[in-house]
Amino acid sequence: MKNIQKKLASARGDSPCDIVIKNAKIIDVFSSEIIESDVGITDGTIVGIGEYEGEKTIDANGAFLVPGFVEGHIHVESTLLTIPEFAKAVIPHGTTTAVIDPHEIANVYGIDGIKYMLDSAATCPLDIFVMLPSCVPASPFESSGAILMADDLAKLIDNPNVGGIGELMNYPALCNGDPEFLKRAELAEKYKKIADGHSPGLTDKMLNAYILAGAQTDHECTTAQEAKEKLKLGMHVHIREGSTEHNLLELIKIVTPENSRFFSFVSDDKHPDDLLEQGHLDHSVRLAIKNGIPPITAIQMATINTARCYRLNHIGAIAPGYQADFFLTDNLEKCLPKTVYKKGKLVAENNMCCVDTGTTPPLPGKSMEVANLTEDSFTVKIKSEKVRVIGIIEQQIITENLIEKTPQKNGRLISDTQRDLLKIAVIERHHATGRIGVGLVKGLGLKSGAIASTFAHDAHNIIVAGVNDTEILAAVNELINIGGGYVAVKNEKVVATQPLPIGGLMCELPIEKAAEQLKNVAEAARNLGSKLDNPFMTLSFLALTPIPALRITDNGLFDATKFELTSLGVNS
Numbered sequence: 001m002k003n004i005q006k007k008l009a010s011a012r013g014d015s016p017c018d019i020v021i022k023n024a025k026i027i028d029v030f031s032s033e034i035i036e037s038d039v040g041i042t043d044g045t046i047v048g049i050g051e052y053e054g055e056k057t058i059d060a061n062g063a064f065l066v067p068g069f070v071e072g073h074i075h076v077e078s079t080l081l082t083i084p085e086f087a088k089a090v091i092p093h094g095t096t097t098a099v100i101d102p103h104e105i106a107n108v109y110g111i112d113g114i115k116y117m118l119d120s121a122a123t124c125p126l127d128i129f130v131m132l133p134s135c136v137p138a139s140p141f142e143s144s145g146a147i148l149m150a151d152d153l154a155k156l157i158d159n160p161n162v163g164g165i166g167e168l169m170n171y172p173a174l175c176n177g178d179p180e181f182l183k184r185a186e187l188a189e190k191y192k193k194i195a196d197g198h199s200p201g202l203t204d205k206m207l208n209a210y211i212l213a214g215a216q217t218d219h220e221c222t223t224a225q226e227a228k229e230k231l232k233l234g235m236h237v238h239i240r241e242g243s244t245e246h247n248l249l250e251l252i253k254i255v256t257p258e259n260s261r262f263f264s265f266v267s268d269d270k271h272p273d274d275l276l277e278q279g280h281l282d283h284s285v286r287l288a289i290k291n292g293i294p295p296i297t298a299i300q301m302a303t304i305n306t307a308r309c310y311r312l313n314h315i316g317a318i319a320p321g322y323q324a325d326f327f328l329t330d331n332l333e334k335c336l337p338k339t340v341y342k343k344g345k346l347v348a349e350n351n352m353c354c355v356d357t358g359t360t361p362p363l364p365g366k367s368m369e370v371a372n373l374t375e376d377s378f379t380v381k382i383k384s385e386k387v388r389v390i391g392i393i394e395q396q397i398i399t400e401n402l403i404e405k406t407p408q409k410n411g412r413l414i415s416d417t418q419r420d421l422l423k424i425a426v427i428e429r430h431h432a433t434g435r436i437g438v439g440l441v442k443g444l445g446l447k448s449g450a451i452a453s454t455f456a457h458d459a460h461n462i463i464v465a466g467v468n469d470t471e472i473l474a475a476v477n478e479l480i481n482i483g484g485g486y487v488a489v490k491n492e493k494v495v496a497t498q499p500l501p502i503g504g505l506m507c508e509l510p511i512e513k514a515a516e517q518l519k520n521v522a523e524a525a526r527n528l529g530s531k532l533d534n535p536f537m538t539l540s541f542l543a544l545t546p547i548p549a550l551r552i553t554d555n556g557l558f559d560a561t562k563f564e565l566t567s568l569g570v571n572s
């Protein structure tokens with residue numbers, strides 16, 4: 001009661017505010033106007049817009065005062081950074097709140113992985129709201145380090161830092177009324193929280209069923225037509241611009257003044273080099289403005305729209321009762337923050353974080369349990385004249401289900417670099433079961449050597465591709481040796497590594513060092529022949545079973561369109 005009385009006194013003008021921002025051009029996300037006025041702040045809360053006096057005055061010198069950006073959907077693990085390092089990276093870009101889905105680390109450590117992220121966020125100045133991973137594993141056709149049920153998620157759902165239920169990737173189960181998956185979606189409704197969707201390509205009556213079952217958002221739209229259908233059926237559409245998934249330019253085609261409040265910008269997966277070179281949500285805002293979205297509309301899509309979607313009623317605007325999260329910028333179109341404030345306190349200046357961003361808790365446990373491997377572990381006898389091949393589509397995470405003439409020698413499957421057909425394998429690494437799925441991929445482009453990773457969505461087993469079994473084994477052995485991460489080998493010799501000792505997903509390095517290591521392994525992959533911008537991130541998505549069309553797991557090839565395992569060989 002004492003705090004509210006103090007704030008009310010400041011709001012009425014009966015006592016000075018703690019801080020007053022003067023000479024600012026306020027971005028009003030409610031009226032879509034620019035207002036020239038003072039902003040009064042007391043106890044980290046905006047108490048009023050108007051003429052105010054304060055114990056401290058900050059002169060904005062005519063700069064635009066913009067609400068802090070709200071990231072609506074990101075896997076922090078994809079930045080390869082811990083939460084404190086992630087915060088240090090994005091706060092200078094104007095991000096003051098993030099809704100995260102830790103299903104990567106949950107697939108390795110289960111509930112302990114979620115708690116690790118919640119504990120990491122506890123001392124962080126960035127407001128972080130966790131969506132509880134609803135699909136661990138992503139499907140029953142792969143082997144993760146843990147299995148989470150609705151009863152497991154129920155133990156954490158009432159945590160105030162939990163925003164709801166994470167992306168409901170197993171849409172066939174949900175649409176067909178599987179009681180366990182319905183129970184997970186219903187948790188969000190019961191606790192008045194949000195259930196995120198994940199339904200690439202879903203349409204017509206099955207999309208109706210999916211939304212009816214509880215999915216409220218979607219970040220997987222790749223075409224304007226798909227986004228428009230989901231919008232018309234009441235979904236909040238997240239416009240994704242990540243390191244591999246570039247959907248913004250296509251989806252903003254359908255954004256209008258009348259419907260823009262139902263769109264938000266998200267990153268989903270963003271690597272450290274892109275955070276350094278492009279920025280965070282400020283990059284999406286700049287890109288949208290450059291391509292015709294009015295500046296204030298773009299800012300609304302990065303602030304109040306996302307906050308309202310996740311029922312974060314005290315975040316995302318410059319208005320009484322809202323948290324004093326904002327930044328100052330001289331140019332609205334360029335949207336480069338000069339200074340960033342969190343709860344009224346300076347947290348970044350001149351593109352540098354200037355506050356302590358917290359510490360990380362101890363690791364939940366080991367994350368590499370791999371059975372003994374030999375070259376014979378990757379041998380596949382094949383009689384079929386044709387085989388199914390995973391076809392990579394550049395700058396997208398969807399793939400093609402290709403049929404190619406079988407590359408073989410003495411009845412055994414081999415790579416064929418002339419046709420860009422590379423052997424690819426997924427090796428179970430959580431329980432040392434020895435399970436290995438082997439297939440072929442087209443579009444990776446290696447001419448020599450092999451690349452391997454423990455970052456393999458979403459079960460995060462070992463994924464490896466190479467020109468022959470000798471190189472593949474060398475890459476996997478080095479990956480095991482460093483405790484997970486990224487590896488590139490040539491002539492059985494290691495040419496680059498990026499150790500990711502936290503669950504095989506993250507490191508405790510500063511973003512600059514993590515980005516440097518990532519560039520080194522990516523460059524090594526390109527030196528092996530790959531033409532892709534980000535070979536390792538592309539590789540990591542080839543095991544993601546909920547995304548069409550063809551994937552690979554430790555159990556073999558997976559047809560994501562039919563949602564079932566399928567054979568390597570094709571009977572003609």
